[in-house]
Amino acid sequence: MSLKNPRGDMYPFVDWLWNPIRGRCQHDCSYCYVKRIVKRFRREQAEPHLVETELRANLGRFGVIFVCSGCDLFASDILDEYIIEVVAHTQRFPDNIYLLQTKNPQRIVSSSFGISSGLHQICTTVETNRWVPGVMGKAPPTSLRALAMARLAEQGYVTSITVEPIIDFDLEKMLQLIRMTKARQVNIGADSGKNNLPEPPKEKILELIAELEKFTQVVQKKNLGRLTT
Numbered sequence: 318m319s320l321k322n323p324r325g326d327m328y329p330f331v332d333w334l335w336n337p338i339r340g341r342c343q344h345d346c347s348y349c350y351v352k353r354i355v356k357r358f359r360r361e362q363a364e365p366h367l368v369e370t371e372l373r374a375n376l377g378r379f380g381v382i383f384v385c386s387g388c389d390l391f392a393s394d395i396l397d398e399y400i401i402e403v404v405a406h407t408q409r410f411p412d413n414i415y416l417l418q419t420k421n422p423q424r425i426v427s428s429s430f431g432i433s434s435g436l437h438q439i440c441t442t443v444e445t446n447r448w449v450p451g452v453m454g455k456a457p458p459t460s461l462r463a464l465a466m467a468r469l470a471e472q473g474y475v476t477s478i479t480v481e482p483i484i485d486f487d488l489e490k491m492l493q494l495i496r497m498t499k500a501r502q503v504n505i506g507a508d509s510g511k512n513n514l515p516e517p518p519k520e521k522i523l524e525l526i527a528e529l530e531k532f533t534q535v536v537q538k539k540n541l542g543r544l545t546t
């Protein structure tokens with residue numbers, strides 16, 4: 318129960334992980350590390366469910382907490398009442414910052430679930446501007462994710478983007494998508510799971526970083542070093 322220390326390739330700015338929702342993620346991305354772990358231990362993933370005991374977790378103070386790092390809290394098959402209960406619990410510990418990362422930010426545009434711009438920061442993944450069948454599973458296209466993030470930024474939310482695992486892209490279109498989201502920060506990382514993704518060459522990644530740094534803060538994750546050094 319409760320908060321866990323980040324391990325492996327987690328964001329360097331995250332202090333804690335909190336996973337009150339567990340089970341299968343309907344987005345089914347081919348590179349999903351959760352699926353990989355489950356497979357390694359030859360387990361079956363349950364249907365998504367709320368772990369009631371997590372609603373008694375002490376979330377403490379002064380931390381950056383990544384909520385539902387092992388699933389997508391806003392996937393369309395997560396019940397509204399689960400989301401409302403999870404968000405309500407974060408509000409009981411208002412001295413933290415909560416990172417809500419989702420590939421379905423449109424769901425937050427449609428219903429706020431009590432999310433507040435002072436407490437919660439919203440992030441989406443833009444692996445590439447392209448649609449890559451067989452990799453991005455059933456997740457909404459990155460163009461739709463970016464459009465929803467633009468709406469959330471207009472509503473006053475702090476938005477950020479994660480380009481991880483980075484997949485080959487078209488520079489101008491990629492920049493256009495990210496600029497649209499008004500992201501205050503862009504995290505860039507590479508595949509850590511040997512998933513044989515179509516990755517961009519080093520020069521293209523460095524050009525993307527240089528262009529992004531003209532309008533936002535860029536955080537390069539350690540695992541990007543495999544492609545950039």
Ligand code: SF4
Binds near residue numbers: 352388389
């Ligand atoms: S959205 Fe995240 S948790 Fe869900 S399948 Fe994709 S990588 Fe896994």
